[in-house]
Amino acid sequence: MGFFRLDLKKRITISLIGFFLFIFVIIYFVIFPSVRDIRNIKNEIQEQRLELERKYVKGQSLKKMTEKLKRAEEKIHVLDQVFIKEDAGLEFVTALEEAAGKDGVNQKINLLSLSPVENEFYKMVPLQVSSQGGASQQMNYLVDLETLDYYVNIKLLELSSGSRSAPTGDSGSAANVNLFITADTYWRGSAGN
Secondary structure (H helix, E strand, C coil): CHHHHHHHHHHHHHHHHHHHHHHHHHHHHHHHHHHHHHHHHHHHHHHHHHHHHHHHHHHHHHHHHHHHHHEEEEHHHHHHHHHHHHHHHHHHHHHHHHHHHHHECCCCCCCCCCCCCCCCEEEEEEEEEEEEEEHHHHHHHHHHHHCCCCCCCECCCCCCCCECCCCCCCCEEEEEEEEEEEEEEEECCCCCC
8 A cells, every 4th residue: 555655646656657658568469469460361362362373374374275175085086087998098099099989080099118217196198189180170189188097298390291182072172180199108007005
């Protein structure tokens, strides 16, 4: 009870010092740690937000990749059709002969030996085709070669004039054109290797 015996000025001073000490303790032990915790939580929230944005962007790109993959899988059968199956070589030669017959040209087909360029998926087989016929017939024949279901990669195309011929029953004579093509064809095993 010594506090009440002090004069009013000292009591007010001690009360103010006690009050400021109490405020300091509250600020130092309650408010500062709370502010520090709030800053830490804010930083964690920002890091989580950035991580979520990265995951969202990654998820979107994965979604787009998945969609592209599905579209590619839907069209993979088209790629399979351009390859000549090893057991369907006769069909390929027949398709070439049908194109020549349809366009009225005489042709000679020479499938060369297997090229050294080979990988696990396909084999490249060189092809040489020489044909004779009228200029418009040869152009039609070229168009038919390009529109075959098989992929024929023409590397060399030579056109030369041939002798004039008059087919029986044709009043006018048409100039013959000789066509020589060197191309690559792509072959796969019948089971896709």
